[in-house]
Amino acid sequence: MKKLKSQQGLTLVEVLAALVILGIIFIGIMTVFPQMTFFNNKTEAKLDTMNLARQEMVNITAPEKWQKIILKDPIDPATNISSFLSEAKIKDEMTALGYSFNTLSSTHQLLRFERLYEENSKKYMYELDVYVQCEEYTDSSTSGCEEEEKDKLYxxxxxxxxxxxxxxxxxxxxxxxxxxxxxxTVNETSPESAGD
Known part of the structure; x- marks a missing residue:
């Protein structure tokens, strides 16, 4: 029998070293997966609530809720009703949407409302702040909070x-x-004075 002069292969020490290195790499990779799952769940929850917020804001700011016809009688100045949004109007509209009045902050001049919402066995709380002070338009040619201005922003x-x-x-x-x-606000002349 002829002896092989060069034996090719791995020694036991080399195999063990390779297994240790592969184990370290595998453990490093495995710790990433739970973090990725957690991050994906968190992102999904964030997207869900962002969509809920957008959808709710569309319901809140629907233009048909925030219109008022002001009847102006050119003869009687007492019929010139204020065109600013009242706190009572805000509370009525928010109550109609299922919100309950929480508090009034005099510091920030805002009304705070809350509403619980449940979807797919998940509970959400909507917290809504409506600032009762009119905001001026960015266009410098018009002052958005003057009494005679038709549209006012809140x-x-x-x-x-x-x-x-x-x-x-x-x-x-x-x-x-x-x-x-x-x-x-829509300025109209009262029917009584229109025929004069």
Whole structure:
């Protein structure tokens, strides 16, 4: 029998070293997967609440809710009703949407409303701030808060809160969005004075 002069192969030490290196790499890769799953779940929840916030803001700022016909009698100046949005009007419209009045902040001149919302066994809390002070238009040629201006802007801030641990009643902000209520006024002459 002839002896092989060069034996090719791996020694036991080399095999063990390779397994240790592969194990370290595998453990490193495996720790990434749970983080990716957590990140994906968090992103999905954030997208869900962003869509809810946008959808709710469309309902809140619907133009047909925020119109008022002001009857102006050219003979009687007492019929010249204020064209500013009243707190009572805001409360009525928000109550109609299922919101409950929470508080009035005199510091920030805002009304705060809350509403619980449930979808697919997930509970959300909507927190809505309506600023009762008219915002001026960015166009410098018109002052958006003058009495005679037809449209007035009122800032709205909507936050969507979620329960990180279901059943605790502790909510944290997950998404928020801003918009404006455009309070449109239509100036008309009262029917009594129109025939004169």
């Amino acid at each position: 800032k709205v801030h909507l936050k969507v809160l979620v329960e990180p641990t279901p059943g605790t009643g502790n909510y944290v902000v997950n998404s928020e969005t801003f918009s404006y209520l455009t309070y449109s």
